[in-house]
Amino acid sequence: MTGSDMIIAPSMLAADFARLAEEAQAVRGAADWLHLDMMDNHFVPNLTVGLPVVQSLRAATSIPLDCHLMIEDPARWAPGYAEAGAYNVSIHAEATDDPAAVARDVKAAGALAGLAIDRDTPLDPYLEILPEFDLLLIMTIKAGFGGQKFLPELLEKVRQARRSAASGHLDLRIEVDGGISADTIEAAAEAGADAFVAGTAVYGADDPAAAVRNLRKIAESARS
Numbered sequence: 001m002t003g004s005d006m007i008i009a010p011s012m013l014a015a016d017f018a019r020l021a022e023e024a025q026a027v028r029g030a031a032d033w034l035h036l037d038m039m040d041n042h043f044v045p046n047l048t049v050g051l052p053v054v055q056s057l058r059a060a061t062s063i064p065l066d067c068h069l070m071i072e073d074p075a076r077w078a079p080g081y082a083e084a085g086a087y088n089v090s091i092h093a094e095a096t097d098d099p100a101a102v103a104r105d106v107k108a109a110g111a112l113a114g115l116a117i118d119r120d121t122p123l124d125p126y127l128e129i130l131p132e133f134d135l136l137l138i139m140t141i142k143a144g145f146g147g148q149k150f151l152p153e154l155l156e157k158v159r160q161a162r163r164s165a166a167s168g169h170l171d172l173r174i175e176v177d178g179g180i181s182a183d184t185i186e187a188a189a190e191a192g193a194d195a196f197v198a199g200t201a202v203y204g205a206d207d208p209a210a211a212v213r214n215l216r217k218i219a220e221s222a223r224s
Contacts, residue, residue: 006196006219007194010034013036024057027202027209030209030210033088034065035068036049039070039071040071043072044145045145054067055085065086068090070092079108080109081111082106088134114136123157123161134172139178141178142178150179150181174192176188182201188219202215
C-alpha cells in the first residue's frame with residue numbers, strides 16, 4: 001500500500017493467468033489493490049476465475065484483493081469471497097433485487113462492500129442505498145469484456161455520484177473500470193473518481209510497477 005488518496009488497482013484479467021502469483025509480485029509496492037473479475041458465463045458472456053483462485057492468490061500476496069462479481073445470484077456467492085479474504089467485494093446492481101441486503105452480508109463476512117453499475121444502467125435508482133456501500137464501481141465500458149475502449153460520456157455518472165456523496169456526507173470511494181490508461185485517467189480523476197482499474201495499461205507495459213506509479217502520478221496531478 002502506498003498511502004496515496006488515489007487507488008490504482010491493476011486488473012488481473014489482463015495478466016498471464018498461468019502466472020498470477022508472479023504477476024501480482026510484479027506490482028508489489030506500487031499497486032494498492034489487485035482487481036479480480038469474476039465472470040460466470042450467465043450474467044456476462046465470458047467465463048473467468050472463481051473462488052478457488054481468490055483463495056490461492058490471497059495466500060500468495062499481501063496486496064488487498066478487489067473482487068468484482070459479474071455473476072448471477074450474488075447473494076449466494078458474495079459472502080464467500082469476503083470469507084476467503086477479499087478486501088472488497090463488488091456486486092452488480094443489475095444482478096439482484098436487493099443490493100443493500102447483499103452488502104450487509106458481505107460486510108458481516110469481513111469485507112468492504114461495493115456496488116457496480118454497468119454501462120447502460122442509470123445511477124439514479126441506487127442513490128438512496130449508497131450509504132450501505134463503501135465503494136461505487138462505475139463501468140466506463142460494457143461489463144464482461146476486457147480491452148474495450150473507454151467511454152468518456154460515462155463519467156457523468158461519476159460526477160453525479162461524487163455530488164451525491166458530498167451532499168450526503170458519505171465516505172464513499174468511487175472506482176472506474178474500463179479503458180483506464182495514461183490517456184484517460186486524468187479525465188476520470190477530474191470527474192471525481194479516486195480508484196482506478198487498469199488492465200492492459202499495466203500488464204501490457206514492460207514494467208508493470210512503473211506503469212502503476214505513472215497512472216497514480218497523473219491521477220494525483222489531476223485532482224490537485
